[in-house]
Amino acid sequence: MTPTGKARTAIVIGGGIAGPVAAMALHRAGIEATVYEAYDSTADGTGGGMTIAPNGQNALDAIGAGDLVRSIGTPVTAMGLRSWTGKPLARFAPPSRLPAQQFVWRADLYRAIYDEAERRSVPFQHGKRLTGATETGSGVTAHFADGTQAGADILIGADGIRSTVRPLIDPAAPQPNYAGLVCFGARMSQSGLPSTDGVMYMCFGKRAFFGYQVFDDSSAVWFVNLPRVLPMTVAEAQAIGAKEWMLTLKSAFADDRTPALEMIGRTDPGQLLITGPMENMPRVPTWTRGRMTLIGDAAHAASSSSGQGASIATESAVELALCLRDLPYDQAFSTYEELRRPRVERIIRLGARTNGNKTAGPVGRALRDLLMPVAMKLVNPEKTAWQFDHHIDWDAKAAPLTS
Numbered sequence: 392m393t394p395t396g397k398a399r400t401a402i403v404i405g406g407g408i409a410g411p412v413a414a415m416a417l418h419r420a421g422i423e424a425t426v427y428e429a430y431d432s433t434a435d436g437t438g439g440g441m442t443i444a445p446n447g448q449n450a451l452d453a454i455g456a457g458d459l460v461r462s463i464g465t466p467v468t469a470m471g472l473r474s475w476t477g478k479p480l481a482r483f484a485p486p487s488r489l490p491a492q493q494f495v496w497r498a499d500l501y502r503a504i505y506d507e508a509e510r511r512s513v514p515f516q517h518g519k520r521l522t523g524a525t526e527t528g529s530g531v532t533a534h535f536a537d538g539t540q541a542g543a544d545i546l547i548g549a550d551g552i553r554s555t556v557r558p559l560i561d562p563a564a565p566q567p568n569y570a571g572l573v574c575f576g577a578r579m580s581q582s583g584l585p586s587t588d589g590v591m592y593m594c595f596g597k598r599a600f601f602g603y604q605v606f607d608d609s610s611a612v613w614f615v616n617l618p619r620v621l622p623m624t625v626a627e628a629q630a631i632g633a634k635e636w637m638l639t640l641k642s643a644f645a646d647d648r649t650p651a652l653e654m655i656g657r658t659d660p661g662q663l664l665i666t667g668p669m670e671n672m673p674r675v676p677t678w679t680r681g682r683m684t685l686i687g688d689a690a691h692a693a694s695s696s697s698g699q700g701a702s703i704a705t706e707s708a709v710e711l712a713l714c715l716r717d718l719p720y721d722q723a724f725s726t727y728e729e730l731r732r733p734r735v736e737r738i739i740r741l742g743a744r745t746n747g748n749k750t751a752g753p754v755g756r757a758l759r760d761l762l763m764p765v766a767m768k769l770v771n772p773e774k775t776a777w778q779f780d781h782h783i784d785w786d787a788k789a790a791p792l793t794s
Contacts, residue, residue: 396719396720397715397716397718397719397720397723398422398543398544398545398715398720398723399421399422399423399544400422400423400424400530400543400544400545401414401417401422401423401424401425401543401544401545401546401547401715402424402425402427402531402533402541402542402543402545402546402547403417403424403425403426403427403547403549404427404521404533404546404547404548404549404550404555404556405426405427405428405548405549405550405551405554405687405689406426406427406428406430406433406434406505406515406517407434407501407549407550407551407687408497408500408501408504408687408701408704408705409549409686409687409688409704409705409707409708410426410428410547410549410550410687410708411426411504411505411507411508411513411515412450412451412454412456412504412508412704412705412708412709413547413549413686413708413709413711413712414426414508414513415454415456415507415508415511415513416453416454416708416709416711416712416713417712417715418511418512418513419454419455419712419785420712420713420715420716421716422712422715422716423543424513424547425513425514425515425516425541425543426508426513426514426515426516427516427519427521427533427535427541428515428516428517428518428519429518429519429520429521429550429555430517430518431517431518432517433501433502433505433517434498434501437497437498437501438496438497438498438501438664438666439496439497439574439576439614439664439666440494440495440496440497440576440578440612440614441494441495441497441500441695441698441700441701442467442492442493442494442495442591442698443460443464443492443493443495443500443701443702443705444485444492444698444699444702444778444779445485445489445490445491445492445779445780446699446702446703446706446778446779446780446781447460447699447701447702447703447705447706448460448461448490448493448702449781449782449783450702450705450706450708450709450710450781450783451705451709453709453783453784453785454709454712454785456504456507459500459503459504459507460493460495460500460503461493462503463495463496463499463500463503464493464494464495465493465494465495465604465606466491466492466493466494466589467491467492467493467494467589467590467591467604468484468491468492468588468589468590469482469483469484469589469590469591470482470483470484470590470591470592470593470698471587471590471591471592471593472592472593472594472595473592473593473594473595473649474594474595475594475595475596475597475646475647475648475649476647476648477594477648477649480595482590483775485776485779485780486776486779486780489776489779489780491589492698494591494604494612496578500701516541518537519535519536519537519539519541520535520536520537520555521533521534521535521536521550521555521556522534522535522536522555523559524546524556524559524683526681526682526683530542530543530544530682531543531544531545531546531681531682531683533546544682544720545682545683545684545715545720546682546683546684547683547684547685547686547711548560548683548684548685548686548689548690549685549686549687549689549704549708550689551687551688551689551692552567552670552672552688552689552692553566553567554685554688554689556683556685556689557675557685557689557690559680559683560677560678560679560680560683560684560685561675561676561677561680564675564676564677565672565673565674565675567670567671567672567673567692568670568671568672568673569622569668569669569670569671570668570669570670570671570694571618571619571620571669572600572616572617572618572619572668572669573616573617573619573623573628573667573668573669574614574615574616574617574666574667574668574669574695575614575615575617575636575640575663575664575665575666576612576613576614576615576663576664576666577612577613577614577655577658577662577663577664578610578611578612578662578664579610579611579612579613579654579657579658579662580610581609581610582605582609582610582611582654582657583609583657584605584609584611584650584653584654585605585609586605586606586607586609587603587604587605590604591603591604592604592649594647594649594651596643596644596647596649596651597646597647598617598618598643598644598646599615599616599617599618599640599643599644600615600616600617601613601614601615601644601647601649601651602614602615603650603651603654611654613651613654613655613658615640615643615651615655616669617639617640617643622668623667623668624667624668625665625666625667625668628665628667628668629665629667631665633660633661633663633665634660636663636665637655637658637660637663640655641655641656669694669695670692671692671694672688672691672692672739674736675689675690675691678690678724678728678732679724679725679728682720684711684724684727684728686704686707686708686711687704687707687708688700688704690707690731690735691703691704691707691731691732691735691736691739692739693735693738693739693742694739694742695742697738697739697741697742699738699742699778703734703735703738706731706734706781706783707727707731707735709783709785710727710730710731710783711723711727713783713785713787713789714726714727714730714789715727716789717788717789717790718789718790718791722791723789725791726789726790726791726792729792730792734781737778738778741778
């Protein structure tokens with residue numbers, strides 16, 4: 392361990408998406424990083440779908456891993472917003488100069504990133520549930536529930552919205568709160584519907600939100616955000632069972648003139664993904680303490696409504712590695728936060744506004760459907776390009792933003 396100066400070794404807590412990406416970026420920066428994952432096995436086959444935005448692809452390209460997404464993804468050329476009547480409300484897409492968003496299944500993305508990290512000789516340790524960390528003048532030691540420990544120059548918390556590292560950094564750190572929505576999804580091998588030609592449609596139903604895309608071979612994906620006042624855990628949602636939830640979902644979309652009812656009706660209950668409550672993460676005031684810092688959802692959890700969660704987590708993983716490559720760890724941490732915080736918090740605010748539209752009551756729904764088409768006509772696409780057009784130059788030298 393180094394008492395001062397640049398970090399040469401790192402403990403990465405969390406083996407989901409952000410953790411392995413951070414470890415690959417750190418290895419590329421010349422820093423030995425090991426990923427410690429709480430679960431005994433890999434997370435194969437778990438999770439729903441997501442989009443990786445152009446900026447997320449760019450972040451992966453910076454470490455030579457962008458093709459991982461493009462090889463497993465399906466392009467999403469635009470997002471189309473519709474009301475419960477099927478009326479078009481808006482249509483938006485990244486500027487044409489940027490690559491298309493890619494729809495991926497989380498399980499496929501996880502496996503691709505995990506395999507690539509192993510190929511690059513990133514060590515993984517499973518069954519390592521963090522219980523605490525202690526710092527000395529020369530490093531940090533992670534303590535695990537199995538009685539083992541590990542030491543390195545720095546420790547990075549990439550352990551998600553329910554991070555164990557976050558309260559170690561700040562005991563008063565906020566916890567996630569329920570967003571008023573329970574989430575579901577499904578993959579259809581044959582939808583019986585025509586292709587949406589690369590457009591993913593988002594339908595603001597009378598009682599729930601429905602998103603879908605039909606691919607060229609008639610396979611499809613759909614997902615639902617169902618308003619529910621009382622919060623429930625993932626386990627509680629799954630305990631209700633797919634058959635019961637399918638009846639609830641059919642009832643929720645019974646009056647809507649969108650493909651929701653048809654697609655849900657053609658889905659076998661065994662294919663239903665019950666992903667559970669959507670949660671919001673309040674602003675995390677402290678990302679760093681001493682030799683520990685946070686990335687991804689542990690620091691800045693964006694709502695799935697933003698379509699940016701995995702992308703900004705990837706950006707942060709890569710930009711932190713760049714800062715650590717070029718600066719002493721303490722300067723690197725502060726520079727990383729100065730670079731990242733304004734951007735990610737702006738994206739999180741956009742997602743929060745979208746969540747508000749999903750839970751709108753009758754009056755709010757009527758106003759939204761009336762005003763959104765007018766508002767979108769006044770929006771210059773280039774003014775929203777900032778969230779997609781974010782380039783990370785791996786060859787550029789990191790420097791403190793403030794003295």
